[in-house]
Amino acid sequence: MSVQKRIWLTGASSGIGQAIAAQLAAKGHLLAVSARRAEPLQALAERFPGQILVLPVDMTDVEAVQQVGQRITQAWGALDWAILNAGTCEYVDVANFESAMFQRVMQANVQGTVQCIEAALPLLRKGIQPRLVGVGSSVTFCPLPRAAAYGASKAAIRYLFQSLELDLAQWNIGVTLVSPGFVETPLTAANDFPMPMQVSSDEAAAIIIKGMHQGKREISFPGPFIAVLKLMGRLPNWLRFALTKGMARPTSNKEAS
Template sequence: MSTPLRIWLTGASSGIGLELARQLAAAGHQLALSARRAEPLQQLAEQYPGQLLVLPADLTDAASLQRAAHDIGAHWGALDWLILNAGCCEYVEVDEFDPALFRRVMDTNLHGNVECIAAALPLLRQGNQPRLAAVGSSVTFCPLPRAEAYGASKAALRYLLQSLELDLAQWGIGVSLISPGFVDTPMTAVNDFPMPMRIDGQSAARRIIRGLERGQREIRFPWLFTLFLRLLGNLPNGLRFALTRGLARPASNKESS
């Protein structure tokens, strides 16, 4: 990419977010990095003096997101890409069905991203070929056991972005939904069930960046795994139920940063 972009990336302290930050910074882009933990962001910023803004923020704290957006506006005046990468995952135990778990997951994966979009939209409207992107999940292609909260939050995010694409077109803002399979990150490291076709964070980041540069509406990877889930999800309900009932057991609760 010939012209450096002004990019706000959330969840940049670990996993896919940290790999995205490294690769985008190495490509010469200007980055505003947000996460709850500032130390990993500061360490990366020291490698690229004057190129990276460290803006600690929590998706569940709307005021911190507004402050971050204000600082971005003060430094750059506009935003070219917003990449919503931060998220969390907790698995549901139906014998201890906990509404609070659902609220926690929804507060981060849906409501927090809505707050971030609201803070960033005025800046995106001033950007150069602006693009809004968010990391969803391939779990939205097919319901899986114990993923009630996580899957519902990512399904809501899918609908949100696909609907926003229609309304943001009037301002020339493109929208990309990122639908990964299993990626080797701290969030998936606690899983104690098989994760087929898992890829590393560096490969995931490369595929995301390539898809964003191409302006893809949906960035799916790895393609064979996501294709399998899409086909599985489109089977007759009885057959889908029989094939998926025993998947992803057992597992441990987990949450990202």
């Protein structure tokens, strides 16, 4: 086993986060796991007795997130890795453009993550080879239809982590930005468009963990999908429109009526 790490992982109740939690715990690491739903976190604790600190929280609640930080301080006094993976996705219906939806997505993905960073930083400063990890998205490599809110939130995550990397270097806190392509999770199960080169949660978790151990600054996968997205971002508009047509939403009922 690699040296046992003290890790805070958000979004551990399902999908990519749940798979990361199981793989890291199986290697003997100590994990503080967060998400709103306590039951799946509790199930992890029962599967890996003595290794899991169950810390349910809504990351949009700043005081509750601070209390999570205090609980980790009491338990371990430090963090070696903080993996801020929790996030949500909602799609834009442009015929019924709704600012409240943007607020929900930004509040969770951006402000929620920032609040977790606030709680994690003092602990990471006391950690061993500390690393702050943020989960963005490959959507930041190429604007896609209906993804204005989600994509904007993940573009914010990209800038946030890349900028913080410069500031945190003085304390030797490494920063990793994860940009997954399509991963099979409850979040993508609702998607009604093709999801090429989709990988399983377990595959995604293994790639992310390997990259973190290697101290990678950026982990994007799967490689061929990322290459296609980056290329698409540079295509002439007519071709980009043609290629993304399958993801666009037909005129909504409300608009048609």
